[in-house]
Amino acid sequence: MNITRRGHLHALTATLGLALARPALAANDAFPGTWTGVLDVGAQLTLRLVIDPDGVGLISVDQGSGRIPGTEVVLDDRRIRVVFKAIGATFEGALTDERHIDGVFTQGGAHEIRFTRGLVAEAAPEPARLPLTPDRLEQTRAAAGAPAIGAAWSSVKGSATLVAGLRSTQASITVKPKDQWHWGSITKSMTATLCARLAEAGGIGWDTTIGQVLDGPDYQTPAAFRDATLLHLLSHRAGLQPNVIGMEFSSLLLGDPRADRLKFARAALALKPAAALGARMIYSNNGYVIAGAMLEKVTGRPWEALIQAEVFAPLGVKHAGQGPPGSARRIDQPFGHTMTAGKLIPDPPGQPGSDNPVAIGPAGRVHMPLADMLTYLRAHRDRPARFLKPETWTRLHTPAFGDAYALGWLVRKDGGLWHNGSNTMWYGEVLVDPKTGVVCAACANDASAGAKKAVAEVLMAARAAALG
Incomplete structure (x- = not known):
């Protein structure tokens, strides 16, 4: 939400379809047609490139988006570059043969994607993931340049929490397993869960x-x-x-x-x-x-009080709060960071612009430790009847309009529930995998492109660790 310098939440891939002028394409016989690919952003999204004499359009099939026009298009022999200004995204790729365009789709983070000519994407094999270890987490964090990254997972085999890095780039205080992390738009599923509780109570x-x-x-x-x-x-x-x-x-x-x-x-x-x-x-x-x-x-009650009374307390989430965690005068929790003049600068709590506006709470201001996030995610995995009726859990986890978005969750093709979140100073991802019984979460106190990519890698490595 571009209300303040930092006042926006991370949008999911390809969710806008605005009518902008489309640049005409230069003649090039290799590219025209329809191309389909699967983008893996934690959830798998089917994207379609439509290349015709009017320009290049992008459609997010699973999210039911309209055609998103390419505002800058370059076709050079066997290479293609398209900017989709409406969603802040870019695709750069090359024809590897007459049926495939391989490239990178960038929207916040960078993700490899293969487009196949036609309406059907070739099934992409699940990449092999090495289980997350303390050394692997630190290596991933350091390579991304993130101040800190934390991850946690839970399955029938047990639970684990790993953290690496610093609470602030301006101090040598390391992050701790019980530290708080800001979860941005992952708050949305919490608000939807609150709605479910009140709907069952008859209030709405x-x-x-x-x-x-x-x-x-x-x-x-x-x-x-x-x-x-x-x-x-x-x-x-x-x-x-x-x-x-x-x-x-x-x-x-x-x-x-x-x-x-x-x-x-x-x-x-x-x-x-x-x-x-x-x-x-x-x-x-x-x-x-x-x-x-x-x-x-x-x-007649504030959302902040409702979410605490109706969601966090009944589920046993003990340390959730709103806004940036910690104190303004002490580095007692991780600080979010903003890239300024090539450096990651901490944003202490209590300062204007250190989070999204308070009004936006239901869309993305919750913080909590990794252990509490696992508690919340396990509830969506286990669907306890004491908390919500089975049909209400199904309502929360089922897209109502034929796309891939349920109520605060993006539903993966394998049935898993995924979401991400950012206030532009933090970035997190969570996954609930009902088929394997795994839940996992990862977060960084930085929302640069490198940190986003690292968090996505760490989340899947945490899943691999949980699967053993």
Whole structure:
């Protein structure tokens, strides 16, 4: 959310489809046609390149996106480079034979992908992963230049937590296994879980609309969004813009954030629709803020209190909090970092801009230790009936609109649940693998491209360690 210098959350790959002018292609007989590939970003996403006389378009098949136009296109003999400005992504590749384009798709992190001519991607074998060890974690962290990385996993064989690196680049204090990590948009599944709890209690329903909750004597929801339901919001199907831009909201702790959150929600609803209701998936932090505002309206309690009482406490998550962990005057927890003039500079808590605005809490401000994250993930693996009914767990984990996005989770092709999160100073990924019984998490106190790639590698190495 480009509200402040750092006020945005990490978007999943290929989730926007904006209509921009498409540059015409120079004549080149080798590339025209449709190409399909599978991008492995923790979850596997099917992407389609459409190359025709009007330009190059990208479609995220699993996420139901429209054609995302290439805004800069270079075709040079057997090489291709396309910039997709709308989603901040670039693809660079080369024809390796008449049926394949091999290259790298970059959006935050860099990911190798093979496009095959036609509508069917060739199945990519699961890359061999070496199990995570302390030495391997430190080697990966050092190669990425991240201040610190932590990882944890749990399976029937047991649990483990590994950490490596420093809490701050400006001190020699090492990270500890019980340290707190900021999880960004992984908060979304927590907000969806909270919605499930309140839906079972009868306070709100999946089909409850924005208008039914937020309309009142002093406010009427714009017609384009009035009939959007809680399910639309949590599935990124309400047609909302991704972020609120150009308004200032406090990133420092507020006594009662409800007024700020409602102001943010109304600002998001005042924006022009990005798509018709339910038409396509557009990853929107705004939607989760509006969902949080709805919960606050029907319960009379702040989202921060609700998530603690209805999700964290019942599940045994003991040390979760909001915003950047730690104290401003002491390095008692890891600090997030920002790349400035080629150097990673720590962002101490308590400073303006050290996290996303408080209003955005339901979309991405939770921090917690790795052990608590495993506790949360195990609940989604084990689906305890004392916490939610079986059909409610299924609702949380099942895409409602035919794409790959469930309620706060991206569903992998193997049935696993994955998500990532970042406030641009931290980056994390989590995975719930019901088939193998493995849950794992990884996080860095840095969100550079190198750190993102390292976290993705560490997550899969943690999974390999859990599988033994």
